[in-house]
Amino acid sequence: MLAKLSAQVRVFATGNGRKTDPVDAHSVALVALRTPNLVRLQTAPELIRMGVLVNRRRHAEAAATRYGLDTRAILVEVGRRGMVRGQEDMITDIALDLAAAR
Structure with a gap:
């Protein structure tokens, strides 16, 4: 969605151009609902992995400090194992595996 279009809708909806979360969310929703042939964006899998x-x-830094490892090595292993959200406790297991392999 074009930021300019969203700003115009916000001005028409509220009478001012100031951005506030509820007003902005409402304006964006109105534009999205009323825009024909709106292009749908999809999140790239690489971005999801980067977010993970x-x-x-922070968990990797703490484990690296605790076990004398490089944080990057832990994060590389997290990516290699394909960890998803909610598996922070596995970082300690990864750190222990890496420490044992040294």
């Missing part, structure tokens, strides 16, 4: 790695960074 970013979310695991």
Whole structure:
């Protein structure tokens, strides 16, 4: 969606151009519902994997410090194993595996 179009809808809906979350969400929804042939975007699998790695960074840093490892090595292994959300406890297992392999 074009940001300019969203801003115009917001101005017409509220009488001002200031962005507030409820107003902006409503404006975007109105434009999306009323725009014919709106292009649907899909999230690339690579971006999903990158998000998983970013979310695991703190856990990986803590495990790396605890076991004397490189955080990057843990994150590479997280990606290789295809971990998904809700598996933060597996980072400790990965760190233990990497420490044992040294």
